[in-house]
Amino acid sequence: MAGKQKFVSEITDMDKDFAQWYTDVVKKAELVDYASVKGCMIIKPYGYAIWELIQQQLDKRFKETGHVNVYMPMFIPESLLEKEKDHVEGFAPEVAWVTHGGKEQLAERLCVRPTSETLFCDHYAKEIQSHRDLPKLYNQWCSVVRWEKTTRPFLRTTEFLWQEGHTAHATAEEAEEETVRMLNVYSEFCENVLAIPVVKGQKTEKEKFAGAKATYTIESLMHDGKALQSGTSHNFGDGFAKAFGIQYTDKNNQLQYVHQTSWGMTTRLIGALIMVHGDNSGLVLPPAIAPVQVMIIPVAQHKEGVLDKAYELKAKLQEVGRIKVDDSDKSPGWKFSEHEMKGVPVRLEIGPKDIEANQAVLARRDTGEKVVVSLDHIQEEVTKLLTAMQKEMLEKARNHREAHTYSATTMEEFTKTVEETPGFVKAMWCGDEACENKIKEETGATSRCMPFEQEEIAKTCICCGKPAKKMVYWGKAY
């Protein structure tokens, strides 16, 4: 029987083979399964529960900042995709094309949306007439498709889930404010909910979004020292407005083009959670995003009163968090390993001796620390522990990032750092794309962002020696 079986918790050592460790965790923590279509994923109940919490907490922030949700069709006619030159060049090579509906060939091919700028623009051109119609602050939750050659669950998949905000404003200033506002919503969410510290900055011309005037990004650092772009916010200026004819009459009755933004976050964030917080026992979830915050494990549950006490504790603790009792017939040891693998923040052990002593054992997933607490104060103790854990997980991740952020002033130093000590490398840049390309070719590191918080590490570009314009975060990235 299961009670005699051992939970197969062996996963690859993360410091030996991080990629295999990642694959083991997504599988063993029951986050995803592979689908029959290459590059697509099945998001299983536990993985989807994390996504639902991400959605709820982001959506709340979007609504608090005045945004409303809508739904646009999943298909874009080829002619519509082609309306903005840079945009179609960026996306056309990687879209899925629908050519037949039922038994008939379509007069025009439709692509499955890789992103919905063109659909929102087409709609805005009809909806926006007057300055009274502005701003438009729309968001949508949906799935998008990009035909990727190499894929990995959550990090790069042919289909993924995301939200895409699309806004239209009367002035360039308002559009810029919105772009920055949403980047700040993203960074606050990453730090306070996901416990993932981020670097905020601007993408270079080379790395910016197809069709954008400026792309802002938040970049986080994974356990293995590789960077992950975790959210982007784009200022389109009036480029799309001109391509799609989105105009309004201002207060002086003059026709003006609108200024637009878009911003998105995806299921990729689940990949970030795994790679920032995970360890050799599996996933570690910050309490704010954990589908189960406290798993109650009855010890010797066949003994009288143990299960009743476990349910009683659950009822009490539900007022302060998301709580479950594992009353299955697996052994406590099996249960310990299984919920460790799934990254449940706190394990509460309760057995006959604990009940006699009016106490319970609380075990923290991140540090392994165990404390014995009185049942009289169980709500306060659990709340205290979850709060501390949320805070300390962010601190730990920040310390890891600081410890893996380097700076370089010569190409030799840069190359050596990238090779030997993976992480962010801060280095000066002249602003020339040729240098950016050369650095990528020679070291494999890409420009992650020009951080808003600039430092002058040197006077000259690390690559060509010409006067430097910006300090850039570089790194290998997912």
Next chain:
Amino acid sequence: MAGKQKFVSEITDMDKDFAQWYTDVVKKAELVDYASVKGCMIIKPYGYAIWELIQQQLDKRFKETGHVNVYMPMFIPESLLEKEKDHVEGFAPEVAWVTHGGKEQLAERLCVRPTSETLFCDHYAKEIQSHRDLPKLYNQWCSVVRWEKTTRPFLRTTEFLWQEGHTAHATAEEAEEETVRMLNVYSEFCENVLAIPVVKGQKTEKEKFAGAKATYTIESLMHDGKALQSGTSHNFGDGFAKAFGIQYTDKNNQLQYVHQTSWGMTTRLIGALIMVHGDNSGLVLPPAIAPVQVMIIPVAQHKEGVLDKAYELKAKLQEVGRIKVDDSDKSPGWKFSEHEMKGVPVRLEIGPKDIEANQAVLARRDTGEKVVVSLDHIQEEVTKLLTAMQKEMLEKARNHREAHTYSATTMEEFTKTVEETPGFVKAMWCGDEACENKIKEETGATSRCMPFEQEEIAKTCICCGKPAKKMVYWGKAY
């Protein structure tokens, strides 16, 4: 300026041209816009807010009955769709086919999911090994595509939003219980939340879902006397399990096939809301599903203290519902018409004289009734009004349905009823598909369902005169 303009509230008279009235309402209440792809719709903020409330309240019910959410890919390989014979015959003629990814032609065509039975079965075949893995109670929220020839917003669109539950059980009995359980969840939701009464019953062989052993349905009646299939729940037996090889070892270590169900509700429900409750001033929403339950309209809002009082009332009422203040510079008359068109259940008028008298005017959208209430009891009065409205809207809809439910015992009577007094027609049936087809050909009415609550109206089939097996609800339908 807007203050001087008149809100264009003229819509087609619903009793003169119901189809045009419907089109006017979806447009003027700002529920949808037409998309660049034929048959697809853009769900605008107000329409989507209704959908979000439907989602929240259904999802809560699914979770309370033990279901969890997952996400399956949107693409189905052609070979997978073909695995269950009846299913592929039912859906293949109306799917969208992806043939190219980026610049390359795919080795195998992929269809955009019209429904996801095949994907869930493929997954279950891998996931289910033992009786310990059962039941599987999965649901997903997503969009699906069916290539429709003639479309109407919400009622029949090429792409629509829905939820699809897919479950697997150890025994035929458990699958049957689940099928009925979810039909009951649907009917309770329709009646208590949407205020739409439904007839519960079973579809005939001809009308059942492609691949199902039995399809149960809830049927509602629109204002014009046409029926709308509002939700279906299917019992698949072990047909899909055999086609996909979904087997488990039971407690006696014997291999068994699972028994499956699926059930779905769609954005079509918004169409039902419009057509059951709407009137010649536009939409009428039951409070439980209204994005704004009370719209506060300040009268003479430029006068000192009026807007402040309106915000104060909003703050107070937010504890009991979804409340907004319309503080735009439109005239009160414009605002009245606009929020009437959008079906806001209660309008609260507050002006200088009301403030002086410590009172407000509450106007009900459904009956037009106005009451003057004291501000001292405003929370209780609003709650009372919303509760009464929710209850009375269901009663009104039920009375309408009763008044438009007829019975017939001869074909002559049947034909006359269908032609002259649109509604449900109850009539006996022998169970033979030939009679069902003949009735459809001659009258345009289809079998809506064999209701669970049977009555013996006559002994013989209305069509052929042979002994009758079932009493059937017939009617023209959307």
